[in-house]
Amino acid sequence: MKFDKVIIGNIVLPDLNFLGEIGVNDGKIVEISKTTGVLEGQDVYHYGKDFVFPGFIDAHVHCYSNPNEGIKRASYAAAKGGITTFLDMPYDLPVPVASVEVLKKKIETINREAIVDIALWGTIPKEDGAKVIDELADAGVAGFKLSTFETDPYRFPRIADADILEAMKKTGNRDLVIAFHAENDELLTRYIKDAQAENHLEPIYHNLTRPPVTETTAVIKLLDMASWADAKLHIVHVSHAKSLDYINWFKQQGTNVTAETCYNYLLLTTEDLKEQGPKAKINPPLRQPQEVRELEAQLLDDSIDFITSDHAPWQKADKSIGDADIFKAKSGTPGLEIMIPLLFDHLVGNREVTVSHFADLLAFAPAKRFNLINKGSIETGKDADFAIIKNSEPWKVDENSFLSVSDVSPYHGQQVDNRIEATFVRGQLVYSHSTGVKEQATGRFVKPNE
Known part of the structure; x- marks a missing residue:
């Protein structure tokens, strides 16, 4: 099977984490492999040893x-x-x-x-x-x-x-x-x-x-x-x-x-x-x-x-x-x-x-x-929501560069040693460190139990 997207990295599950890959079709997680080089995708996102967290x-x-x-x-x-x-x-x-x-x-x-x-x-x-x-x-x-x-x-x-x-x-x-x-x-x-x-x-x-x-x-x-x-x-x-x-x-x-x-x-x-x-x-x-x-x-x-x-x-x-x-x-x-x-x-x-x-x-x-049944974990059948964390990447909090309208923070100037490398919502890349936020509105209102 060829997937819409394949995400490769250090996948975080409820009881373990491993270097593997995730196959995504139509915004849903279809397959999780505990090895790499197995899944074929139209778009492949390779994050090395970065952590692939559930969104x-x-x-x-x-x-x-x-x-x-x-x-x-x-x-x-x-x-x-x-x-x-x-x-x-x-x-x-x-x-x-x-x-x-x-x-x-x-x-x-x-x-x-x-x-x-x-x-x-x-x-x-x-x-x-x-x-x-x-x-x-x-x-x-x-x-x-x-x-x-x-x-x-x-x-x-x-x-x-x-x-x-x-x-x-x-x-x-x-x-x-x-x-x-x-x-x-x-x-x-x-x-x-x-x-x-x-x-x-x-x-x-x-x-x-x-x-x-x-x-x-x-x-x-x-x-x-x-x-x-x-x-x-x-x-x-x-x-x-x-x-x-x-x-x-x-x-x-x-x-x-x-x-x-x-x-x-x-x-x-x-x-x-x-x-x-x-x-x-x-x-x-x-x-x-x-x-x-x-x-x-x-x-x-x-x-x-x-x-x-x-x-x-x-x-x-x-x-x-x-x-x-x-x-x-x-x-x-x-x-x-x-x-x-x-x-x-x-x-x-x-x-x-x-x-x-x-x-x-x-x-x-x-x-x-809150009964958000398609959210919160990397499991087959759930929404392909992922947050990629790259460790050992230092940067400083700058209250003047927030995307939020807020421009004041008690953490201003504090060094942080990891960063969000990418964010996926239902399989869509909505943010990457290299290109910033995707401008197209792809979010949805979510009801409990749906």
Whole structure:
């Protein structure tokens, strides 16, 4: 058989990696050979000993928190970063994805502009919101995202407990994940108010006004509610090992719960917050160095299900406004195009995480959790999504050269010792280091179980 494409390299499977080749027809993986020189293809891509990973999946992206970003730019950044599928959050500015009408418009934009595949989160209105769950589920959302902390009363509201419980029951009945930004609104609002009254506006006060208890108390409440509601709970951006202790205890009791951390919580600490100020402001905040080490130990002990970027593409003006008052700066950092190389250096290069475990944390596990059945692993019959990583190729992060609209990063100037050599989505080469991003929109909206 002659294939449309043959990919040759060090292929990463769930339990091993080997020098071999992959035969692709019609955007699907048809054959995997553990030797080279066996498969014949119309187009052959030979990557030597470079790693051929399944296309990476980022389950936590904000394309429209800053409307200057949008689907097109975010998908370009994702392709450059080896991410072939991402799940975009629903807190779009100016209108959140809390109705079918808004969802359908977003799907149209994806199918018109994206060069990687994208699944979508939905959310619910602030009051009596569970009524929209069935129609959004029917329209193909991959899950629902809610918050116990209020960023904005319309776009990103705090949801009351009674509505949370009802939403948990409904999403559980639909076999859909319900995810939460878990911070205790009452506590941190008081702490911030007190700090501002005392003129404590330095960067470290972003951490001090959001101590671990503001996360753990919210997490415990959600875990208990999910256990009663038979929900499929997911806690986003876990920043502290104590939260994971609670999550894993409930998991052992039978609660259907998963947890993610974000790359920033593994790579940065409060020392970076002190040094870089608004650049390093994220919610929940960066933690103390010892707390970061404890979180990483949980990751290495398989107590974290997967890792995400929480990509928030702010620009310099959005951050510099907080130079004299940390509370004024926007929260979040960009991550789509740099997360994978940074984590590969840190986890595979420095912590001896196997490439298979790396693939599990950043491809297989999120695909499984969100029922993206054709994504996440290199298997026959699945989409031919690949990310090629070339090791021992030094370069430096440059916040001024991002494909994302964001032009500010706490990693600016940091050396990285690997690079994304190429990215394939359903067999299409959408990015290569030598030629850049393919301009043609070939991405698709992805529904769970399809």
